[in-house]
Amino acid sequence: MNIPFLGGRRKKRAAALLTAGGDVPDPEGIADLLSECELLRSQASRAGVRLDDSVASLEALDQLLPRWRDDEETLPWLGNDAGLYLGTVIVRTVPGAVWEIWSTDGPVVRLASGREFDVVTVGHEWAAHGVPELSQLYAEIAEA
Numbered sequence: 001m002n003i004p005f006l007g008g009r010r011k012k013r014a015a016a017l018l019t020a021g022g023d024v025p026d027p028e029g030i031a032d033l034l035s036e037c038e039l040l041r042s043q044a045s046r047a048g049v050r051l052d053d054s055v056a057s058l059e060a061l062d063q064l065l066p067r068w069r070d071d072e073e074t075l076p077w078l079g080n081d082a083g084l085y086l087g088t089v090i091v092r093t094v095p096g097a098v099w100e101i102w103s104t105d106g107p108v109v110r111l112a113s114g115r116e117f118d119v120v121t122v123g124h125e126w127a128a129h130g131v132p133e134l135s136q137l138y139a140e141i142a143e144a
Contacts, residue, residue, distance in 0.1 A: 113144060
């Protein structure tokens, strides 16, 4: 299973999440894997923000001073984590929302309506520019 958006240490774990048939991923296992967001959780914790997979935690992230923007190495990883965290909050709080993994584009969140959101791209935009705010995008998605 090729999952390019995950680092090397998580690829083995992701491959293990396939069922015995090798075709159908374990949705809970995938959700747990995508919710790790270690770098984002570490940065937030250092700033006194607890990431508890709630909408309030998205609002708290939006208020952080973006010290990471000066670090070209950290920025893409943090953006990736921010997008995965946004997706985690959506999947855990919006009824019918699920992760959909595309082999070429990575993970997206699919709503019960069928609409899909590329949360990783949004996370990269947020990390680099501060917009869109994660909490604002969540509100728009939750209304859909």
